[in-house]
Amino acid sequence: MNRPAPDPAARIRAALDRLAGDLPALGVAVSGGGDSVALMHVLADWARGRRVLVATVDHGLRPGSGDEARSVARAAKALELPHVTLLWRRDTEAGNLMAAARDARLRLLSGWAQRNDLRAVALGHTADDQAETLMMRLARGSGIDGLAAMAEWRDAFGVQWLRPMLGVGRAELRDWLSARGIGWIDDASNENADFERIRIRRAIAECGLDSAALARAATHIGEARDALSHFAAAAAEDAIVAQGSIILPRRPFSDAPSEIRRRLLVAACRWITGADYPPRRATVLHALAALAAGSRVTLDGALIEPSGDRLRIMREPAAAARAPASTGPVWDNRWQVEGLRPGQQVTALGLQGLSQQPWRGAGLTRDEAAASPAIREGQRLVAAPLLRSAAGHRLWPVRGAAEFRRLVMAH
Numbered sequence: 001m002n003r004p005a006p007d008p009a010a011r012i013r014a015a016l017d018r019l020a021g022d023l024p025a026l027g028v029a030v031s032g033g034g035d036s037v038a039l040m041h042v043l044a045d046w047a048r049g050r051r052v053l054v055a056t057v058d059h060g061l062r063p064g065s066g067d068e069a070r071s072v073a074r075a076a077k078a079l080e081l082p083h084v085t086l087l088w089r090r091d092t093e094a095g096n097l098m099a100a101a102r103d104a105r106l107r108l109l110s111g112w113a114q115r116n117d118l119r120a121v122a123l124g125h126t127a128d129d130q131a132e133t134l135m136m137r138l139a140r141g142s143g144i145d146g147l148a149a150m151a152e153w154r155d156a157f158g159v160q161w162l163r164p165m166l167g168v169g170r171a172e173l174r175d176w177l178s179a180r181g182i183g184w185i186d187d188a189s190n191e192n193a194d195f196e197r198i199r200i201r202r203a204i205a206e207c208g209l210d211s212a213a214l215a216r217a218a219t220h221i222g223e224a225r226d227a228l229s230h231f232a233a234a235a236a237e238d239a240i241v242a243q244g245s246i247i248l249p250r251r252p253f254s255d256a257p258s259e260i261r262r263r264l265l266v267a268a269c270r271w272i273t274g275a276d277y278p279p280r281r282a283t284v285l286h287a288l289a290a291l292a293a294g295s296r297v298t299l300d301g302a303l304i305e306p307s308g309d310r311l312r313i314m315r316e317p318a319a320a321a322r323a324p325a326s327t328g329p330v331w332d333n334r335w336q337v338e339g340l341r342p343g344q345q346v347t348a349l350g351l352q353g354l355s356q357q358p359w360r361g362a363g364l365t366r367d368e369a370a371a372s373p374a375i376r377e378g379q380r381l382v383a384a385p386l387l388r389s390a391a392g393h394r395l396w397p398v399r400g401a402a403e404f405r406r407l408v409m410a411h
């Protein structure tokens with residue numbers, strides 16, 4: 001016989017003990033929706049001597065957002081919790097509105113947390129959010145990273161974000177609130193089927209899918225993702241980081257499962273280019289297939305070349321040639337150059353530069369040499385510091401081996 005799950009508040013308190021038991025103070029982000037209102041009430045009760053502060057972000061995106069923030073302020077006051085409203089005013093029409101609002105919200109909340117000496121801020125995501133995210137990502141064909149559940153605990157923007165409600169469902173929270181006569185705001189966008197999340201939410205309900213089971217599946221995928229990260233990080237220990245390139249032993253790479261190869265390749269690519277985001281998944285899979293067939297491939301500004309028992313991942317010369325000229329200190333997001341004199345700038349050595357500069361014997365391939373930094377005055381080549389030590393100029397890579405391993409863990 002199934003025993004009934006304990007009261008949702010008891011489960012949230014248990015999660016808070018686990019996640020925030022040692023903290024003297026905690027922030028909570030409350031939109032006014034049922035989930036975060038329930039969280040605020042549970043927190044007020046759980047706090048017992050801890051400082052709990054409440055913040056609401058007013059995105060100013062729909063009429064009435066100010067009233068909603070004021071209603072949260074009143075509810076917080078009734079619980080004797082200090083509350084602030086943080087205002088966001090959008091300064092550009094470009095880009096994805098929801099993503100921009102979410103990003104701005106996290107930045108505003110982290111600034112507020114830091115000003116108030118709060119190491120952690122609790123958010124009201126529930127098991128239903130997990131289930132919806134999983135289904136949305138499945139529909140988009142995401143890989144294991146996209147399908148993995150949100151973690152209960154995450155560091156970002158200098159703050160710990162805690163999600164103590166991932167084990168409870170939206171409906172049971174609504175029942176819990178209703179039973180106590182506590183009101184919340186039903187945001188009209190929760191009915192708007194223009195949003196993918198709302199369409200997925202409806203599909204889950206109409207098909208009678210079990211959100212709690214979907215949320216558990218996402219959690220298991222998260223555990224598998226973490227295991228893969230560790231395997232990939234172990235494989236990354238064999239990498240040699242030299243002269244701005246990454247060299248991987250070829251045999252272990254080609255014998256590794258495709259997900260490990262993908263992680264190594266994405267991390268190496270980002271290490272080379274310094275890109276904030278990984279290349280598109282389909283592009284990476286395509287590159288892996290070409291590598292398996294022994295071809296050399298380019299991937300988002302990196303060049304990957306199988307040669308002998310090694311796989312060399314380096315900057316693509318054409319991409320280096322497109323990098324803006326720099327007057328220091330950093331060029332092409334890869335090299336730090338010191339000792340530039342007025343009138344001197346760094347650009348790629350390029351094929352033309354190779355003809356003016358002996359490069360064999362420097363331990364570089366032709367492509368690596370072409371993509372390496374050159375110091376020029378006007379058109380005149382003054383020095384190619386990676387090829388030979390140049391009087392007065394010093395050169396070192398912006399990222400080291402530890403950064404490569406960090407990137408591998410992140411994918």
Ligand SMILES: Nc1ncnc2c1ncn2[C@@H]1O[C@H](COP(=O)(O)OP(=O)(O)OP(=O)(O)O)[C@@H](O)[C@H]1O
Binds near residue numbers: 030032035055
């Ligand atoms: N405008 C906001 N101000 C403060 N916190 C917010 C705001 N919007 C979202 N959050 C926080 O992020 C969590 C997840 O956001 P999401 O957009 O999924 O929630 P929501 O639909 O606004 O409503 P709910 O309050 O019911 O969770 C919220 O539970 C809340 O903790």
